[in-house]
Amino acid sequence: MWHKISWRLLKHELRRGELTIMAAAIVLSVTAVLSLALFTDRLQAGLTERSAEFLAADRVLSSRREVSEDWISRAQDEGLQTAQRVVFNSMAFAGEQLALVDVKAVSDGYPLRGELRVADQPYAQDRLAQGLPAAGEAWVAAALFQELQLEVGDTIEIGDSDFRVTRVLTYEPDVGFSVFTDSPNVLINYSELAATGLIQPGSRVRFNVLYAGDAAALDAYEEWLRPQLNDDTHNWRSVEDGDSPLARSLRRAERFMLLASLLGVVLAATAVAVAAQRYCQRNYDVVAIFKTMGAQRSQIQKIFILHLLLLTTFSIGVGVVLGWLIQSQVVDLVAKYFDVNLPAGSGRGYLLAIGTGLVSAVMFTLYPLLRLVGIPPLRVLNRQLTGTDRLRWLHWVASGGTIYLLLWLYSQQWLLSTALFVGGALAAVLLLLVGRLFIRASRQAGMQAGSAWRLAMAGLQRRAQANSVQMLSFSTAIMLLLLVLALRHELLADWQRQLPDDAPNYFLVNVAQGDVEQLQQRFAERNVDADDMYPIVPGRMTAVNGVPVVDEVSKEERESDAKVQSEQREGFGRELSLTWRDTLPPNNEVVAGEWWGDNAEPQVSIESEVAERMRVGVGDELEFNIGGEVFTVPITSVREVNWGSLQPNFFMIFNTSTLEDFPATYISSFNLPEERKKELYELFKPFPQVSLIDLDAIMDQLREVIEQVSVAILFVLILVIVAGILVLLAQVQASLEEREKELVILRTLGAPAKLLSRAVTYEFVILGAISGLIATLAMELSLYILQTQVFELGATFHWRFWLVGPLAGAVIVGLMGRLACARLIRRNTAQLIRRLA
């Protein structure tokens, strides 16, 4: 019998719209979680796929020595694709000319991710490469054609082997961002490597194994491989590692999406909590009637649990369908506008979404339901009776536990969940206290106001306790909205700073000292936007505080001389690009010591990460060897460098007087729009030795990734806004019900509709404004922590939000209150009284 009653109640209540808010809250939380999870899942897979191109693989094992065949065949056994890449420096000879080149020997399958592009002539239109250079052939970067005065078809000599140059290399996915210091690339087949005779024990060679395949197989392989790796010899990399602008953007975007999604989930869950409480309250009378009619407690329990389960199931169903539709629409949009097909998501999203709906519906209704079932039958005669309040602590435990559980379920990071939860709980207590204080203060102000205001203030004061709880949920919703909004703005602005429209898209290297002036003049004449010219002096760092550094020591040697090793530092093992400058370059920040200004004493400024690795700081003496001349300089400053900026960056910068007498070549970067590309040849004709590096392809890729992430962020923002509005709506509805009785009495006593409507509106306006103000304060604090601790951004003050927060709070909450109240006031008094009877 009871299930019939339960079903009947649900059917009618759904039809009459009484369960709208509760159902909408569950639908929204499921929709939000599902679409977020599915979309971020797909987006992340898409981004990882894209960014894997920068590695030419999903994972790379880099080694100083040849990698064991067993390791490679193990990967192949696990279904992974593999390719080998060996990189080393060597001299290349062509006729009388010689140049230092980076030789890259690659095996079949390379690149596993991304594409290799070639052209038939330097600066000609390029195309996708088919296969790899055949035996005896080499593909060569355009810069080398100038340097060695090559033509396609000529032969170059590397080590013991001759190679015929058959193609111009225009794009290698794994070329990286450190272009200015690298020599031009020569690509040969892996099978030719041994014949060059250049791979000898102790020679400076990087052996790389590239891996690609599905994530689970990669993880399994990584787990197997990790314990066997030696930190000195091996380096295991994935896209998220490293300090490239892309990796940083991705990391930030990921963190943002995760955080915003978590906030969205919390908001949706809050809406369920508010709605659940209201759902139970409006059933108090029903339960009292049931009991009076002789219903057993167990019958009532069954009726309402089933009722709730049916409602939850129905809402989850709607939510799943909606969530799926929304994310597929967004994915279609992404596909349409960015020409990207996102890979399919996993089933995790569905589990998460359904779990969220179930958990929040069950846990948030637990206490209200207990209270509902405990409603005494005597309520039929005395409407004030609301049952026992003894188990209120259970409510806090269940709600808090649920939110924590959801945070953890979604993020799978207990540290992040705990931090957010504890921070949120502290903020909630603070908000409650501040809210009460505000309400008390507003009463003083209200004493002199007009009658609608006075009524509003009196109302606020009378419901101070209920209001401060409402204010808590208003503030939380507004704060989370502002937070996501501000954070999105910060992230986009930061990316925009990193990649302005006029960001340099070409690098110039190897400009002779004598050509600098002429080149700058040509740039000016042709209106080309070029950066400063940076002099480059190649040199080695040889000692720290008089102790020589060790360059490229094999592990055996080190072990045999442990004593030396403990005192000696490891050097760079290569020549560094040294430069001099009077002024601190942009995107550099002195973190220790001082920049020299006019001081002409010999000195050097060192990049902070290098300083840390070399265990040196301000005051330490570094010895350099430049072309045989050895000198010593003290470190006078340590710089933090933004490696994400597309400009020449340096480990070591000297003051002018220290280096200016050494012969130098110059590098620079400039921006030339796509349509003016044809001018390049004319521009550089007089400077045949200058090498040009095209960054367009890399930058395009970066822009595309950022655009995709921006869309994703917008999508998350919209969902969070919808969730926030739902919370506000649920709360306004709930609080209006509390005001209903009072309104009816005032109305019956003849208070004009206008006065009541104004009084209610003002009350909500004040509540909204105060909540908005508190929300802004909380947002500013949270943002400060997030910016500095999570997103590696500088802290900023958001004065606009101090205006927007209270204003938006007042307008939105006031408007909702007015609308809800208008519906009530439209009824005639007799109807109202009957409603309350």
Added chain:
Amino acid sequence: MLIQTTRLKKDVETSEGILHILQPTDLQITAGETVAIVGASGSGKSTLLSLLAGLDLASAGNVSIDNVNLGDLDEEQRAKVRADKIGFIFQSFLLIPSLTALENVMLPAELAGNKDAEKQAGELLTKVGLGDRLTHYPNQLSGGEQQRVAIARAFVGTPKILFADEPTGNLDAATGHKVEDLLFQMNEESGTTLVMVTHDSELAERCQRVLRMEAGRLTEVERDVA
């Protein structure tokens, strides 16, 4: 004796001390009697009603229905007594707003596990003149109609006792009279014991016995039997 109380008493603790809402009361009502309890507002009529119906617990003394002492029963057992033997009519009707007239009337029968609930409810609604309003929700019915639904609901389980709390208090005089007539007519037909709280002396006059409640003290009103 269908309803019997001995030294039944109800006190309530307030911040200003103990309030004696119901002084020790002895009362016997036999099956089939109709009894009115009259008195001013706040005199304790409704409190007595709630104790007689097992909706509330006494501070001292006993209530027994059909020789079962309600004080010995727990909440669940008292609910069972109500389901089996008692019907209610309230001043504010107390229909469930999300159920139709028919479903409201079916409810007590269904809770008692009666398989014929729908048929019985339909018949009763027809009897109270609402045969064409079965699928209407309470807010689509007038006050008088709602109270007629409540009357039908009160009789659906063929209860032995009917408790009515100001059954016409929310209705205008003309509608009130019609509802009264219906109530007494149905009561007579089913031979139910009626205990009614009212401050309407005219309505009280229609009952066989009238009890007056004054400041928690119950006295029998002597009447001339014409």
